[in-house]
Amino acid sequence: MAQSLPPDAIDSAAGNPIPANTAIPSNGVNPASQLNQASQVNSASQLNTAGQLNPVNILNRPNIVEVVGLSHWFGTGAMRRAVLQGVDLRIGAGEMVLLTGPSGCGKTTLLTLVGALRAVQQGSVRLFDQELNAANRDQRQRLRRRIGMIFQGHNLLRCLTAEQNVQMGADLLPDLGYRSRRDLAREWLRAVGLGDHLAKLPHDLSGGQKQRVAIARALAGRPQLLLADEPTAALDSRTGREVVDLLQGLARDQGCGVLMVTHDPRILDVADRLVQMEDGRLLEPAPASPAVE
Amino acid sequence: MTNFWSSRRIPLAWLLLSRQPARLAVALAGIAFAGILMFMQLGFRDGLFDASVTVHKLFDADLVLISPRTMSSIGMASFPRRRLVQVMADPAVRGITPVNWNLLLWRNPQTRSTRSILVLGFEPADPLFTDPSIAVKAKGLSQKGRVLFDQLSRPEFGPIASWYNQGKVVETEVAGKRVRVADLVSLGASFGADGNMLTSRETFLKLMPSTPPGSIELGLIRLAPGTDIQAASRRIKALLPDDVKILTKQGFEEFEKNYWRSSTAIGFIFTLGSAMGFVVGCVIVYQILYSDVSDHLPEYATLMAMGYRLAGLLGVVAREALILAALGYLPAYISAQLLYGLVRSGTKLPVAMDPQRALLVFSLILVMCLGSAAVAMRRLGDADPAEIF
Numbered sequence: 316m317a318q319s320l321p322p323d324a325i326d327s328a329a330g331n332p333i334p335a336n337t338a339i340p341s342n343g344v345n346p347a348s349q350l351n352q353a354s355q356v357n358s359a360s361q362l363n364t365a366g367q368l369n370p371v372n373i374l375n376r377p378n379i380v381e382v383v384g385l386s387h388w389f390g391t392g393a394m395r396r397a398v399l400q401g402v403d404l405r406i407g408a409g410e411m412v413l414l415t416g417p418s419g420c421g422k423t424t425l426l427t428l429v430g431a432l433r434a435v436q437q438g439s440v441r442l443f444d445q446e447l448n449a450a451n452r453d454q455r456q457r458l459r460r461r462i463g464m465i466f467q468g469h470n471l472l473r474c475l476t477a478e479q480n481v482q483m484g485a486d487l488l489p490d491l492g493y494r495s496r497r498d499l500a501r502e503w504l505r506a507v508g509l510g511d512h513l514a515k516l517p518h519d520l521s522g523g524q525k526q527r528v529a530i531a532r533a534l535a536g537r538p539q540l541l542l543a544d545e546p547t548a549a550l551d552s553r554t555g556r557e558v559v560d561l562l563q564g565l566a567r568d569q570g571c572g573v574l575m576v577t578h579d580p581r582i583l584d585v586a587d588r589l590v591q592m593e594d595g596r597l598l599e600p601a602p603a604s605p606a607v608e
Numbered sequence: 609m610t611n612f613w614s615s616r617r618i619p620l621a622w623l624l625l626s627r628q629p630a631r632l633a634v635a636l637a638g639i640a641f642a643g644i645l646m647f648m649q650l651g652f653r654d655g656l657f658d659a660s661v662t663v664h665k666l667f668d669a670d671l672v673l674i675s676p677r678t679m680s681s682i683g684m685a686s687f688p689r690r691r692l693v694q695v696m697a698d699p700a701v702r703g704i705t706p707v708n709w710n711l712l713l714w715r716n717p718q719t720r721s722t723r724s725i726l727v728l729g730f731e732p733a734d735p736l737f738t739d740p741s742i743a744v745k746a747k748g749l750s751q752k753g754r755v756l757f758d759q760l761s762r763p764e765f766g767p768i769a770s771w772y773n774q775g776k777v778v779e780t781e782v783a784g785k786r787v788r789v790a791d792l793v794s795l796g797a798s799f800g801a802d803g804n805m806l807t808s809r810e811t812f813l814k815l816m817p818s819t820p821p822g823s824i825e826l827g828l829i830r831l832a833p834g835t836d837i838q839a840a841s842r843r844i845k846a847l848l849p850d851d852v853k854i855l856t857k858q859g860f861e862e863f864e865k866n867y868w869r870s871s872t873a874i875g876f877i878f879t880l881g882s883a884m885g886f887v888v889g890c891v892i893v894y895q896i897l898y899s900d901v902s903d904h905l906p907e908y909a910t911l912m913a914m915g916y917r918l919a920g921l922l923g924v925v926a927r928e929a930l931i932l933a934a935l936g937y938l939p940a941y942i943s944a945q946l947l948y949g950l951v952r953s954g955t956k957l958p959v960a961m962d963p964q965r966a967l968l969v970f971s972l973i974l975v976m977c978l979g980s981a982a983v984a985m986r987r988l989g990d991a992d993p994a995e996i997f
Contacts, residue, residue: 427994430913432913432993432994433994456912456915456917456918457915458915459913459914459915459993460914460915461915462915464910464913464914466910470906470907470910472620472904472907472910472911473627473904473907474623474624474627474628475618475620475623479618479623482617482618483618483620483911483914484914486617486618487914487915487916492615493613493615493616493617516627532914536914536915
């Protein structure tokens with residue numbers, strides 16, 4: 316049932332990136348709204364704790380991210396320090412890639428480069444078939460509208476209710492009226508199991524609930540790529556598990572690629588592919604099944 | 609319109625302000641304070657200038673003649689009375705009143721101290737003021753040595769009004785000559801004169817024997833109803849030589865106000881006062897907006913990471929400033945109305961809200977808020993979306 320969640324599931328199974336205007340929840344009855352949080356989380360975790368990596372055929376999907384020979388430095392002159400050295404990475408549409416590695420190995424830098432938050436110094440980053448190297452601020456800002464971002468510390472706007480926070484994500488969609496953007500925000504909050512907390516301020520929500528709102532906000536902009544930086548770091552293990560399962564289920568239904576940085580060994584099994592990083596380089600392809608279990 | 613309404617977004621600026629009521633209250637109090645300060649200072653300034661023409665406003669005239677050497681009501685130069693008579697040649701002129709105008713020393717009959725009083729001398733049969741009751745009382749001036757005392761004069765001239773109302777015969781000295789108060793009138797003290805006194809031309813010449821009988825300080829000209837005053841003024845100007853100056857009644861008042869504005873520090877002092885209000889307001893609004901932007905910097909960075917444009921976020925700060933300006937102006941306007949009422953009843957200064965000043969203060973508050981916002985916005989440039997991961 317969880318898999319039937321948004322109507323785009325068929326699209327993503329067929330390997331097409333989602334056209335920007337095929338509607339996710341709109342007005343009226345939506346399957347997502349009928350789901351309660353428990354059934355969602357349960358079915359998702361059954362699928363994943365069964366031990367197998369999610370059997371998605373990655374090979375015939377178009378790449379939404381193509382990183383080739385990416386190097387990055389911080390500082391200048393004598394203080395110049397290499398953070399990334401010749402990184403190659405590909406992410407297909409709907410693929411979930413987990414990036415692990417010790418602190419300070421450059422994971423977050425890679426994430427900000429892929430997320431078009433930083434200018435590329437050397438190498439090539441192609442995002443949705445557009446080269447980021449030499450892209451200016453404006454072009455990067457426009458590309459970011461197609462990327463959903465989930466942060467370690469949720470980064471919700473304190474003065475907005477859960478619903479308004481999610482609508483800040485939906486407000487970036489062109490050609491949608493205020494009402495449909497608000498309905499979209501409500502549908503997404505229901506999809507993450509917070510249908511009863513629409514009018515609450517972040518202040519009144521628990522850590523896990525805030526992270527769910529952040530997920531709803533990231534997805535409300537109909538992204539083709541989702542970047543998450545340790546989304547479970549501030550959560551206890553059970554809540555963290557629930558949030559990641561939810562994220563995985565929803566991203567898959569949207570056909571949305573995911574790049575997630577994590578330290579949390581308990582959630583590695585949700586990955587389609589596991590990438591390890593050390594000292595600014597990616598290690599050779601991870602073994603077929605992650606080392607956690 | 610529906611399109612515009614439907615394309616609206618979350619009203620972030622309003623929510624940022626309204627969800628922090630304490631900060632909003634401080635900001636509004638600050639802006640309202642600055643607004644009240646500007647309203648009061650500008651109000652006092654205009655009120656004082658208005659007070660300088662208390663007597664000028666009362667004259668029954670469409671045009672006036674003065675000497676080109678006259679600078680203000682406290683130094684009226686004389687010109688030949690003939691010039692005023694010449695004006696009668698113009699067909700639009702209905703009537704003229706020659707007026708002698710000087711400041712003389714009035715002796716307080718109670719304390720015997722002297723004080724300068726404005727003395728107007730005119731033929732009691734001629735109309736002087738628009739107030740008809742004065743024309744009736746002026747009949748009492750036909751006897752020599754009689755004067756009409758302005759009961760709105762400052763109290764330093766003595767308890768003239770109360771003595772007169774008790775039925776006493778009030779006699780005192782003006783410029784060393786004995787005069788008797790024939791009746792009381794209500795004119796009002798002005799900036800240049802603490803008190804006023806009306807008398808006949810004959811008595812005036814007795815009080816000031818050095819005045820040549822053919823010279824006057826002010827000529828009042830009344831035109832036929834419906835006459836184009838400007839055109840008549842131009843005709844009369846062409847008619848007369850350069851030893852007199854012709855002004856409309858309005859122009860006469862402006863001439864007097866302009867003297868106080870340009871040759872005294874009054875305008876400067878009160879303009880400086882309102883400038884201080886402006887600066888204080890700027891500092892307060894800047895502080896509020898700057899700390900608001902700083903506190904929300906990670907949130908702004910998050911919005912930029914989500915794909916919101918910097919220009920859009922600058923617009924949020926600008927809208928905050930506009931909201932603050934509008935909400936802060938209202939209490940300032942209302943308080944100023946109340947304070948003007950208090951000042952009017954307390955000091956007899958003609959201070960009132962006028963639409964021009966209301967607009968001026970609103971524009972100043974708007975400039976204050978938007979200017980402060982523009983400076984506070986520079987902080988937004990520090991919001992680096994790459995730093996939020």
